[in-house]
Amino acid sequence: MQALSTARLLTAARLSPRLLAPTTRLASSIRKRRTALPMNTGINFVPQQEAWVIERFGKFFKVLDPGLQLLIPLVDEVKYVHSLKEIVVEIPSQSGITQDNVTLHLDGVLYLRIVDPYKASYGVEDAEYAVAQLAQTTMRSELGKLSLDNVFRERQALNEAIVDAINDAAGPWGVSCMRCEIRDIMLPDRVVDDMQRQVSAERKKRAAILESEGSRASAINVAEGKRTAVILASEANRRQQENIAEGEAAAIKIKAEATAQAVEKIAAAIQNEGGKDAVALTIAQQYVEAFAKLAKENNTMLLPANMSDPASMIAQCNRCRTDLHDALEENAQGHVLLFVAPFHENGKGDGL
Numbered sequence: 001m002q003a004l005s006t007a008r009l010l011t012a013a014r015l016s017p018r019l020l021a022p023t024t025r026l027a028s029s030i031r032k033r034r035t036a037l038p039m040n041t042g043i044n045f046v047p048q049q050e051a052w053v054i055e056r057f058g059k060f061f062k063v064l065d066p067g068l069q070l071l072i073p074l075v076d077e078v079k080y081v082h083s084l085k086e087i088v089v090e091i092p093s094q095s096g097i098t099q100d101n102v103t104l105h106l107d108g109v110l111y112l113r114i115v116d117p118y119k120a121s122y123g124v125e126d127a128e129y130a131v132a133q134l135a136q137t138t139m140r141s142e143l144g145k146l147s148l149d150n151v152f153r154e155r156q157a158l159n160e161a162i163v164d165a166i167n168d169a170a171g172p173w174g175v176s177c178m179r180c181e182i183r184d185i186m187l188p189d190r191v192v193d194d195m196q197r198q199v200s201a202e203r204k205k206r207a208a209i210l211e212s213e214g215s216r217a218s219a220i221n222v223a224e225g226k227r228t229a230v231i232l233a234s235e236a237n238r239r240q241q242e243n244i245a246e247g248e249a250a251a252i253k254i255k256a257e258a259t260a261q262a263v264e265k266i267a268a269a270i271q272n273e274g275g276k277d278a279v280a281l282t283i284a285q286q287y288v289e290a291f292a293k294l295a296k297e298n299n300t301m302l303l304p305a306n307m308s309d310p311a312s313m314i315a316q317c318n319r320c321r322t323d324l325h326d327a328l329e330e331n332a333q334g335h336v337l338l339f340v341a342p343f344h345e346n347g348k349g350d351g352l
Contacts, residue, residue, distance in 0.1 A: 038078050044069045051117035053080035063117050080121040087112045089132050096143035105186040110135055111178040119174025127175045131166055138165040
């Protein structure tokens with residue numbers, strides 16, 4: 001059996017020199033463990049976390065548990081000794097091809113435990129070696145289902161897939177795979193260079209996007225600032241126009257009230273003794289002064305037809321005064337009504 005295992009290891013080493021060192025260590029540990037089998041002395045002490053497989057007359061007899069065990073010398077033989085502790089098995093570095101045809105080199109570590117010493121002894125020639133080979137083939141198979149971008153993201157899923165595949169196949173071998181860890185994933189140099197260029201391009205793309213977004217935000221802020229400035233200017237102009245209008249309206253109102261008060265006082269003064277004569281005299285004076293200024297401002301003068309009859313003109317002015325007085329008395333609210341008496345050729349005027 002040992003010769004067969006050694007020949008198998010040497011054959012695998014010739015096929016792949018990278019597998020020689022770790023697999024040779026595995027074979028040497030197996031040979032050491034098998035050549036160091038305990039001798040049956042009748043009274044045997046089985047260490048904790050070990051299982052001894054006993055054969056009687058070359059046939060399986062039983063599995064000894066830890067503690068004191070009695071056997072018949074020369075009849076019973078300790079054929080296999082298994083450790084029930086977790087066993088660490090290295091998966092050598094190997095190449096695999098991803099779904100998008102990229103060659104990767106990866107290695108890992110398996111954590112095994114023997115759960116059935118009988119199956120581990122008689123179900124397979126070398127359980128640890130068989131599990132290691134199964135892990136390698138499963139790793140290649142699962143790697144072919146993933147693309148390069150998903151290998152690093154799905155690393156945990158890859159580990160779980162390897163564990164499930166080993167447990168499904170290693171059930172008859174009495175071995176259970178506790179967990180699998182992929183240690184290193186090595187990429188070809190050209191792929192590393194392409195990935196670096198991709199990362200650089202992605203960063204440049206994000207920088208350009210951020211710069212464009214900054215320019216867009218700046219333009220929006222400037223436009224909003226101009227819009228706000230125009231709105232505020234229009235509001236200020238509107239408020240200014242309102243203030244000017246309110247001021248003019250107040251001035252007109254005050255001027256109208258003052259004029260009304262003046263007219264009322266004049267009307268009251270006319271009612272006093274001698275008031276009518278004073279009004280007639282004032283009108284005559286203003287009439288004469290108005291005609292005296294006509295020649296100073298224009299070359300053309302319009303003169304009334306009754307220029308030679310001052311008395312009739314004064315009488316007409318007195319009539320206007322009388323009509324104004326009557327209108328003030330009829331206006332209950334105190335508003336001023338203006339009457340205009342146009343001149344006619346007959347020297348009479350009608351109040352409007």
